[in-house]
Amino acid sequence: MATKVLVPLLGEGVEEVTVIKWLKKEGDSVKELEPLLEVNTDKVDTEIPAPASGTVLKIMAEEGLPAKVGAVLAFIGKAGESVDVSSSQVSSVTASKVESKVESQKSAQAPATFDMRPSTDLGFISPVVAKIAAEHGVNLQNVAGTGLNGRITKNDVLDYVEGRKSKVEEPALSLSKGQAAQPATFQPSNLQPGTLIKLSPIRKSIAEHMVMSKHTSPHVLTVMEADMQRVAKHRSANKEIFSRDGINLTFTAYFMTAIVAGLKSYPIVNSSWSDEGVLVHKAVNLGMATSLGEDGLIVPVIKNADDLSLLAMARSVNDLANRARTKKLQTDEVKGGTFTLTNHGISGSLFAYPVINQPQCGILGVGAMQKRVVVIDDAIAIRPMIYLSFVFDHRILDGALADNFLMKVKETLENWS
Numbered sequence: 001m002a003t004k005v006l007v008p009l010l011g012e013g014v015e016e017v018t019v020i021k022w023l024k025k026e027g028d029s030v031k032e033l034e035p036l037l038e039v040n041t042d043k044v045d046t047e048i049p050a051p052a053s054g055t056v057l058k059i060m061a062e063e064g065l066p067a068k069v070g071a072v073l074a075f076i077g078k079a080g081e082s083v084d085v086s087s088s089q090v091s092s093v094t095a096s097k098v099e100s101k102v103e104s105q106k107s108a109q110a111p112a113t114f115d116m117r118p119s120t121d122l123g124f125i126s127p128v129v130a131k132i133a134a135e136h137g138v139n140l141q142n143v144a145g146t147g148l149n150g151r152i153t154k155n156d157v158l159d160y161v162e163g164r165k166s167k168v169e170e171p172a173l174s175l176s177k178g179q180a181a182q183p184a185t186f187q188p189s190n191l192q193p194g195t196l197i198k199l200s201p202i203r204k205s206i207a208e209h210m211v212m213s214k215h216t217s218p219h220v221l222t223v224m225e226a227d228m229q230r231v232a233k234h235r236s237a238n239k240e241i242f243s244r245d246g247i248n249l250t251f252t253a254y255f256m257t258a259i260v261a262g263l264k265s266y267p268i269v270n271s272s273w274s275d276e277g278v279l280v281h282k283a284v285n286l287g288m289a290t291s292l293g294e295d296g297l298i299v300p301v302i303k304n305a306d307d308l309s310l311l312a313m314a315r316s317v318n319d320l321a322n323r324a325r326t327k328k329l330q331t332d333e334v335k336g337g338t339f340t341l342t343n344h345g346i347s348g349s350l351f352a353y354p355v356i357n358q359p360q361c362g363i364l365g366v367g368a369m370q371k372r373v374v375v376i377d378d379a380i381a382i383r384p385m386i387y388l389s390f391v392f393d394h395r396i397l398d399g400a401l402a403d404n405f406l407m408k409v410k411e412t413l414e415n416w417s
Contacts, residue, residue, distance in 0.1 A: 002077030003052040007067050010041055011331025016068045017041045018201050019061045028056050030076060033144055037073065038327065040201040044298065044334055045327045048073070055079045136161045136319070162246070202296040213358045217273070218394040221353050224406050228369055228384040230416040242314060253314035255341055255366055256286055258412040260306050263339060266405040270338050272359040273395050287337035287357060288317065290324045291346075299357060300324050301337040345369065345386065354391050361396045364409065365389035 007017055017039040024030050024037070035047040036056075057075040061067045075083040133140055136157070143152050143160045199207075231254050242249040263270040263284050271280045284306040287299040300320035302308070308316065323329050340357040345368035354365040367387040374383050390406045397405075 002057055002075040002081055002083045003054070004072050005036060005048070005051060005074040005076060007039070007069050007071045007073060008048065009069050010039075010044075010046060011335075014041050014069065014331050016066045017046075018066050019063050019073070020045060020201065021063060022059060023047075024050075024056050026056050026059055027079075030054065030056055039067075041331055044329050044331050045202065045292075046329070047327050050076060052076050055081075057081060058083050058085065060085075132157045132161075200296070202292075202298070206296055209358065210355050213356050216358055217356050219353075219356060219391050220394045220397075220399070220402070221389060221391050222399065222402050222406055223351070223390070224388050224403075224410050226386050226388055226410045226413045227374070228386055228413060231413055232369075232384050234416050242311065245311070245315075247311065247314050248318055249310075249314050250317060251369070252288065252317050252341070252343060253310055254413065254416070255343065255364075256288065256302065256305060256313050256317065257308075257310055258409045259286060259339060259341060259364060260284060260308075261412040262405045262408040264306060265408045266401065268401065269361055269392070269397065269405045271361045271396055272338075273361070273393060278396055281338045283336075283338065285336050285338045287334075287340035287360075288320070289340060289342040289357075290321050292325060298324050298329070298334060299337060299340060300329055300333050301335065303336065339363070341366065351387050352389055354389065356391055356393060360393075362390060362392035362402070364406075365391070 010017065018041070020038040020040050022037045023035050030036060030050045030053065032051065032053045033049040036050045037048050039046055039048060054076045055078065057077050059074045061071070061073045067073060077083065132138070133143075138157055138160060140152055140157075143156050228251075231251070235249055235251065235254070239249045267280050268278070270284055271278050273279075283304055285301050285303050286305040287301045289297055289299050291297050300323075302313070302316045302320065305313065305316075320329070320333065323333075337357065337360060339360055340363045342352075342354050342363060343366045344352045344354070345366050348368050350367045350370070352365045352367065354363045356363050365388070367389070369384050369386050371382050372385045374381055374385065376383075388406060388410060390402060390409075392402045
């Protein structure tokens with residue numbers, strides 16, 4: 001009997017996805033858990049793996065069109081096997097039942113990222129496996145089980161974590177105005193005169209969000225310079241030590257940690273505007289704008305960043321950046337941010353005017369690090385310097401308070417011990 005490929009629940013509140021690209025066509029053979037198609041939801045591109053091995057008998061969903069949770073995307077079975085297309089359309093009622101069932105499973109068993117593998121049930125997940133997966137930010141949908149009846153074991157999760165560590169690299173970040181945020185396909189060298197570039201769902205979402213942000217908040221910019229000598233020395237002294245744990249110690253981890261120090265000193269910056277008043281958030285959830293190359297950019301969020309050490313921060317930065325590029329992020333992992341960092345300096349930019357990621361109060365841009373001549377205690381010195389560009393919502397912050405926050409970030413970097 002042919003296996004149905006269904007639209008999985010990819011996050012809380014997600015009711016439908018858009019089919020971006022089929023990685024297999026009708027008649028192609030496919031192995032279980034091999035990527036079958038790509039879908040998009042809320043700026044997150046996700047690969048949906050095949051629930052079984054066999055031949056793609058029938059594709060039901062067209063590229064560029066939406067499909068509701070629980071709807072049939074395709075059939076997989078033996079070559080030449082017939083499929084009952086008439087029973088393939090899942091009604092909205094059925095889709096709602098699927099979502100309700102998964103929601104009840106979430107509350108009774110495991111966190112949101114553990115709720116289901118596409119078109120298959122994860123089966124029993126032991127508390128040990130769930131704990132290890134939560135600690136390392138592992139989505140169990142992506143882990144192949146080797147236990148009895150395909151059950152996921154502790155070693156399966158640990159092997160997955162080790163394999164992921166070997167792929168870690170410095171995240172390229174950009175959310176500023178200008179070329180750094182533009183896909184390569186938008187560059188003049190790749191285009192012919194008169195070319196019409198079809199907008200991807202991510203590009204549409206970015207455009208709508210940026211326009212909405214500029215129309216929502218009165219953007220104000222303040223800039224300071226920071227001496228990175230102490231941070232650079234600390235990184236050089238500890239990079240090899242961190243690498244023993246499979247962690248790439250990037251400057252991004254230092255920037256995020258400095259932002260946490262600023263938000264702790266001035267909690268009003270960790271807030272959002274509402275008609276009833278300014279909502280100061282309890283949690284410090286830091287977004288980091290991550291470039292996806294030609295696919296645009298995305299802002300994964302490090303939840304409860306104020307609880308993390310530099311080691312844990314670096315691990316989270318590595319993990320989210322890597323999974324963003326490999327399209328393994330969950331929808332919930334790009335939601336709930338309370339402040340955002342954009343490192344436009346990765347592409348060589350010295351100075352930028354970032355756009356606030358609504359509904360947050362502000363966004364911090366970091367320029368490229370350059371050795372410059374500075375005056376320290378009436379003496380000339382050469383130091384690695386960066387520009388810190390803080391764009392804030394003038395409805396919430398006035399200039400003096402914004403400068404106090406930025407000064408705290410600057411001092412944290414300059415006085416790193």
